[in-house]
Amino acid sequence: MTGQDSRLDIIGKIELFLAQQSELYGDEICLSGYSHKSEPEAEIEATASSSKLEPVPEVRIPQKDARLEKSREVTTARKLSDGRQKTAIRVTEKEGLFESAVLKSEWKIDAKWHDSDSLRGLDERISKCQKCTLGSTRKNFVFGVGNPEAKLVLIGEAPGADEDEQGEPFVGRAGQLLNKILAAVQLRREDVYICNILKCRPPNNRDPLPTEVQACEPFLKKQLEIIKPKLILCLGRIAGQTLLKTNATLTELRGNIYEYQGIKVLVTFHPAALLRNPNWKRPAWEDVQKMRKMYDEI
């Protein structure tokens, strides 16, 4: 194996390791370093950036492959089913020991975003996010809006064209209908919190891709951790399916009570669907009345 092959092989193993960590822990893992020791095998060690996380599994690299240059910064493109995602890795040799670090600045988010204790702080820390390709196609990052201590959070799938333009969720015609639906059960937009699973608009309003959801969902979880709502209303089939990790149809999802992060969840029509098909307004009204009843009971 040539030196070049050796380096590529190691980088491949690092990427595989990162992909495994990403699957296990989302983006909450930070590779802090690996060392090439005098034993037959060198170890990759990783530390979790949050104490909540469990120890990561060990990955071993055969000693013969561990020949790297003195210091090297590598930006690799990990090919995903839907496109490419950048992963920058710095690999440094110090006295025979190899260290690596994932350069999270590539994602343009503050590495301490998990520590945010306010929505505003979280917004500031992640609003330049480039974790997925939607970061480069959006006009505006759409964090969310409403009461930071709301009992009820409404969650859509992703921003549309109006939302992308204005940086606020549910502001177009669908948003106006949503305001009317809320008013019909004596709620104002300011009483609840409104956000989406994805914070950036998918081109042509296509459905969110699994890799985009995987990249962005930790932000939603953090939002909910800060708000501590008692009830979530998913707006639309895609939001319900994506949040609840199911392929069930909207008909199957409606009327049932689910849980997400320990929070009760209901699913109803997306307001845009009600604009397209007014016949769905009656069943949507039944869902919203059920939501209001649960809201009053919590």
Ligand code: SF4
């Ligand atoms: S959709 Fe989410 S993960 Fe992707 S760039 Fe936007 S904020 Fe980041």
